[in-house]
Structures are given as C-alpha cells and as structure tokens.
Amino acid sequence: MIKTQKYYDFMELFEQSDCPICLMRQKWAHEFIDAFLYEGVNDKQFRKIIRDNGGICRRHAYDMMEQGDPLAHAILYSDLIGDYLQNIDKKKKNGCLICSKEEEADKIMYRSFMTYFTQDTAFKQKFADTKSCICRPHLKELKAMFKKNKDMIDGLYAVQIENLKAVKTHLDEIVRKHDYRYAHEKLTDEESVAWKRAVKLMVGR
Ligand SMILES: [Zn+2]
Ligand SMILES: [Zn+2]
16 A cells, blocks of 8 residues: 555544545645646636636635635636626536536545555554544445445444544533533533534534
8 A cells, every 4th residue: 555645644634623534625625726726727728618617616616716816816707707798698507617626536535545544554543543533424425435345334434433422422521511510610622622523524514
C-alpha cells in the first residue's frame, strides 16, 4: 500500500470533530475552486459547459464567491448574464461542473479511505483513538460503494458504532449537567462541541 498525501491528510483530519470525509471533500473543493478561479475561468470549454448548465449550483456558487476574486467572477458572470439576456426563459440543463468533478474526486477519496482503513493498522487505530466519525450520508455512500466487500464495511462499522456511542455519551452529559443538581459540573471541551458535531454527523455537509 502506497501512502499518498491523502493518508497524512486523513490522519490529521481525524483529530477534528467533523466527518473526515466531509472535511477532505471541502479541502478538495477549495483547491479545485482556487485553480478554477486562477486559470479555469479563462478556459472557453469550461465556460461553455457552465453556460449550457445555466451556471453552477447554489452551494458551489456561494463557496466560489466566498473564495473571492472579482476579476474571475466578472469574466464568468459577464458570460453567464450575457447568455441569460439572450433568452431569459430558456431552459438549461441544471448540471454543475464542480459537482460532477467532485463526484469523480469523491470516488477516488472513498477508495483511498477504505484501503488505508483496511490495510493500515495505524490508520484504523487513529480513527478509533480520536473517536472520529463518518457522517451518516457518507457512511451510506461507502456502504453502497463497497457492498461486495462485507468484511471491509463490517470493520468500519464496528469502530464507527463505538465512536458514535461516545458522541451520544457527550450529549447525555450536556443534558445531565443542565440539571440544577449537577449544574456546578463544567462541560468538557468535547462535550461543549458535541451538540454541533451531532448535527453535522447526522446530516453531513
Ligand atoms: Zn461526511
Ligand atoms: Zn455544484
């Protein structure tokens, strides 16, 4: 097994409280958008795909706007609004260039994650020790992708279930410590972020 940069990135992301796959995907999208704003926006082929789609999806459009770059946006949106003005009611395909690239990148990322998880003891151990959790939508996607490798999925489920129980314990502690009888007990660092973490784990990003 070759340890690529992804291996080390995952190992680092396990230390954060959010789903490591969501975080890795955000990292990918950030880098892709950066490159797109820097040079992709001058690519006529890319711009034509975006025009034919009527733009990019809401999530990626906002991500891109937040990453800044007035010039790149002016080039892209002048093109889009020019096309829109030609026929305001024209139906578009409603696809998203970044979504389709993201889907391809996701598949490669899922494969790397599962390979490391099943073939590298240190990787699996760190996932267990840091109580990292995969969000519900990503777990479902991993299960669908590796449905023929039951052992792989069972191995992941075993650790994931233990880690999820730890999150539930934190949540139950928040509730307990809100009781006036225990109100003098302070929330731990993990407990104080557990409620937000729980939301993200159940719905994904
Ligand atoms: Zn996720
Ligand atoms: Zn999109």
